[in-house]
Amino acid sequence: MNPVLELAPLNKQFTLHTQGGRTLEVLQGIELQVSAGECLSLQSPSGSGKSTILRCITGHYLPGPGSHVLLRPRALAHRGLDGALIDLAQANLHTLRLARQFHIAYVSQFLRVIPRVSTLSLVMQPMLREGLAPDQAEPLASSLLERLHLPSALWLLAPKTFSGGEQQRVNIAIALAACLVRPRELILLDEPTASLDQANRDVVTALLKDLRDAGAAMIGAFHDHDTHERLATRTQEVH
Amino acid sequence: MSQPILRAQGLGLRYGSLRAVHNVNLSLDEGECLAIVGESGSGKSTLLSLLAGQQQPHEGEVAYCDRSGMWLNLNTLDERDRRRLARTEWGFVRQHAQATLHPHVSAGGHIGERLMGLGARHYGEIRKTAQQWMARVEMDPSRVDESPSRFSGGMQQRLQLIANLVTSPRLVLMDEPTTGLDVSVQAKLLDLLKRLQEELGLATIIVTHDLGVARLLADQVLVMVRGEVVERGLVDQVFDDPQHPYTQQLVTSVL
Numbered sequence: 094m095n096p097v098l099e100l101a102p103l104n105k106q107f108t109l110h111t112q113g114g115r116t117l118e119v120l121q122g123i124e125l126q127v128s129a130g131e132c133l134s135l136q137s138p139s140g141s142g143k144s145t146i147l148r149c150i151t152g153h154y155l156p157g158p159g160s161h162v163l164l165r166p167r168a169l170a171h172r173g174l175d176g177a178l179i180d181l182a183q184a185n186l187h188t189l190r191l192a193r194q195f196h197i198a199y200v201s202q203f204l205r206v207i208p209r210v211s212t213l214s215l216v217m218q219p220m221l222r223e224g225l226a227p228d229q230a231e232p233l234a235s236s237l238l239e240r241l242h243l244p245s246a247l248w249l250l251a252p253k254t255f256s257g258g259e260q261q262r263v264n265i266a267i268a269l270a271a272c273l274v275r276p277r278e279l280i281l282l283d284e285p286t287a288s289l290d291q292a293n294r295d296v297v298t299a300l301l302k303d304l305r306d307a308g309a310a311m312i313g314a315f316h317d318h319d320t321h322e323r324l325a326t327r328t329q330e331v332h
Numbered sequence: 333m334s335q336p337i338l339r340a341q342g343l344g345l346r347y348g349s350l351r352a353v354h355n356v357n358l359s360l361d362e363g364e365c366l367a368i369v370g371e372s373g374s375g376k377s378t379l380l381s382l383l384a385g386q387q388q389p390h391e392g393e394v395a396y397c398d399r400s401g402m403w404l405n406l407n408t409l410d411e412r413d414r415r416r417l418a419r420t421e422w423g424f425v426r427q428h429a430q431a432t433l434h435p436h437v438s439a440g441g442h443i444g445e446r447l448m449g450l451g452a453r454h455y456g457e458i459r460k461t462a463q464q465w466m467a468r469v470e471m472d473p474s475r476v477d478e479s480p481s482r483f484s485g486g487m488q489q490r491l492q493l494i495a496n497l498v499t500s501p502r503l504v505l506m507d508e509p510t511t512g513l514d515v516s517v518q519a520k521l522l523d524l525l526k527r528l529q530e531e532l533g534l535a536t537i538i539v540t541h542d543l544g545v546a547r548l549l550a551d552q553v554l555v556m557v558r559g560e561v562v563e564r565g566l567v568d569q570v571f572d573d574p575q576h577p578y579t580q581q582l583v584t585s586v587l
Binding site: 107108109110111148152153154155172185186187189190191193207209210218221222 | 334336359361364519523526530548551552564565566568569572573575576577580581584
């Protein structure tokens with residue numbers, strides 16, 4: 094099967110102009126592939142660049158010279174990309190934006206949202222952008238929050254004051270909300286269960302497993318062994 | 333959806349020997365928000381006026397794709413067509429609302445002006461539309477007949493905004509729309525802008541020196557230094573992985 098995503102290769106360095114122009118070589122010649130229905134687990138000690146790999150794929154970080162980040166998107170009618178193989182490392186902003194909006198879901202490590210918007214609205218927004226009417230999005234968003242064991246008393250509050258574990262689940266709900274309306278072919282996971290207790294880890298893992306089995310290609314950085322065991326179909330060392 | 337709406341190529345303008353804007357290229361999609369950031373005097377506002385066709389560039393060109401899907405070169409467009417576009421397809425929001433609002437014209441009068449420019453004549457309908465828009469941006473509709481000079485700075489800015497939005501423009505250009513407002517007022521106005529962008533599918537270009545504003549509203553960012561674009565990218569890329577020394581300095585100054 095053709096991979097959904099291929100790094101061929103990925104390089105990344107950071108030049109710190111405000112700190113004497115020091116250059117940090119973080120990633121050199123990383124190569125990997127992931128296909129539909131697979132979950133590739135990146136293994137390496139903290140600080141060795143797993144998050145950087147994920148952020149270079151989403152375009153939060155600019156891939157370094159010589160990088161090729163090849164995405165094979167599903168063709169969508171009327172919007173999104175047309176199904177041709179694209180190199181995200183060379184793509185223009187228009188293409189990058191479409192790739193991110195319609196083809197890639199990214200669960201970041203930390204929740205970063207406007208501190209004044211309610212949790213329910215935050216989860217509904219990606220669904221509305223998918224074209225759902227508010228009265229369709231609301232029950233769908235509610236059932237997602239319910240599935241993630243977020244107490245309904247919190248839904249109308251902004252997540253700023255929530256506990257770490259609650260924020261992490263809100264973050265997951267926002268990142269995956271659009272996938273429930275229309276699946277994304279690539280899902281990137283940066284420590285999705287890091288601050289969760291066992292029970293909540295279970296519900297998150299079950300949700301992710303469903304998306305994987307429905308055909309999403311996944312790349313994840315998992316610190317806890319349990320999540321790795323249950324989700325990963327393949328492991329790759331990163332150094 | 334997501335078709336290009338505005339393109340600029342090799343845009344340049346000199347004030348005497350000073351290169352106010354030099355070799356700027358950009359492209360904006362329907363419904364997309366572009367933020368132009370940079371310090372005072374970096375050419376942000378000059379660039380905005382070039383994009384709006386309010387000034388003619390010395391080099392390069394700006395093209396706009398209108399509702400019917402036709403590309404128009406703003407540099408060769410005659411004045412009448414440019415005005416028609418300005419009334420029907422664009423909005424322009426300035427930093428100082430007072431400069432665009434007349435103390436002797438009521439709030440409703442300002443909102444109705446653009447509608448009447450497009451041929452609306454029924455006074456009751458115009459007034460009703462004005463009040464609906466006021467309610468939509470959380471202004472008290474019963475104040476429709478008051479002079480704008482009696483409104484607070486934040487409310488004046490809302491008034492200026494809806495006086496533009498009432499004719500459903502596709503592209504709104506904003507020059508420091510939240511600068512000079514109290515922080516809490518600013519936050520409310522930004523939330524409102526964000527909501528309207530989503531609801532109306534507006535393409536927006538916003539000039540700001542406030543990175544928080546850019547992060548909240550923009551999809552795409554241009555960073556200007558001395559008239560040149562030193563960095564252009566998706567908003568989180570520019571702020572999370574800035575490449576140019578100036579952008580790195582800018583980002584570390586905030587956080």
